[in-house]
């Protein structure tokens with residue numbers, strides 16, 4: 001019999017390796033590779049195996065109607081789920097510890113239960129009394145959710161099999177342990193095996209399973225990354241610790257558009273929905289100040305306006321600071337390089353700080369122009385024109401590229417009281433509402449026109 005092979009798994013990206021090394025070749029992270037116990041090859045493997053049967057695609061559609069989705073009534077959550085919960089689906093909710101995952105999931109379970117979608121919430125982190133206290137604080141004591149405190153996977157599966165709820169929340173995947181895996185709870189082996197069994201259970205039983213998983217930047221605990229491939233939907237709960245806004249983002253969704261976001265505000269009584277995020281993200285803006293540019297963005301199917309803030313100051317360091325919060329650092333470096341090389345505006349010897357107000361994260365390349373505008377405005381100490389929004393992608397040549405959904409961006413900007421948009425010359429706009437449009441071909445002409453350089 002072949003010797004069982006030990007394998008090594010990266011806790012950051014889930015890639016498997018044949019031997020240990022200090023750095024994962026797949027994702028480039030350091031110290032994330034851990035040893036995983038070999039899968040036990042029980043006797044009888046291969047015996048009595050049944051051959052799979054192929055079904056024609058056309059044969060699938062006619063017999064079974066599409067599964068009905070169960071909405072929670074929390075609109076910001078339902079949107080991210082693609083309209084509601086799909087029976088038998090597996091959902092991963094990841095996020096930093098303390099960000100509010102348990103709070104959100106308890107509120108969601110209660111919302112489902114109140115609408116007649118039978119919900120079970122199983123916590124491996126809190127005792128029953130703690131859970132009841134939390135529910136009380138959130139005003140959910142009367143909701144018909146069934147609570148459990150359990151960490152043994154076998155017991156959880158037995159309970160779920162007996163109860164057969166419509167949805168089960170497992171908080172968290174890192175606390176589970178299965179006696180078939182010889183490893184500590186939270187290790188890659190345990191997390192992977194528990195997730196696999198729960199996902200299989202979901203498919204077999206039609207119970208929708210929501211797995212909560214902590215992510216740590218250091219990848220100390222087996223990150224939910226190893227689970228991402230197994231589930232249908234991956235939601236990340238993000239936010240900056242100091243801010244009260246929380247964003248639930250669909251990174252993957254087999255049953256809906258990915259990239260969709262739900263916005264929540266943290267309050268003493270739990271998370272409350274934010275129906276108009278643009279207004280909220282811009283609420284702290286006063287008179288125009290140097291370094292502030294409003295970006296008309298799109299998150300999923302929804303337009304969201306955010307304020308990009310830049311500060312540029314003389315540096316005393318040999319390698320000046322580049323501190324970026326809420327934006328992709330690589331893209332910011334590219335824009336700085338384009339400004340230097342194509343527009344002749346040097347940033348050498350200057351510290352650069354960039355931030356998206358409100359703790360929002362912006363990943364769209366369409367934000368390039370707003371970032372460039374904020375940087376220039378900060379560098380020249382010259383406020384950008386008021387009531388103006390920006391969007392457009394910057395290419396390496398400095399040319400501005402068109403972006404998707406220009407009309408939606410403009411409509412949202414107008415709704416929030418903006419009257420002017422600066423956008424790429426090549427951008428096709430149908431209609432555009434009552435906004436006045438200033439079109440720019442490339443960054444060089446933009447810097448010239450806006451700052452009289």
Ligand code: TYD
Nearest residue numbers: 097098099100101102103266267268270271
């Ligand atoms: P919690 O939901 O326990 O975070 P996680 O499960 O992601 O680790 O929330 C962390 C703390 O924040 C907890 O003490 C409750 C508090 N909190 C509020 O007071 N209001 C809120 O709206 C949220 C989301 C959390």
Ligand code: MG
Nearest residue numbers: 101102125171
């Ligand atoms: Mg928790």
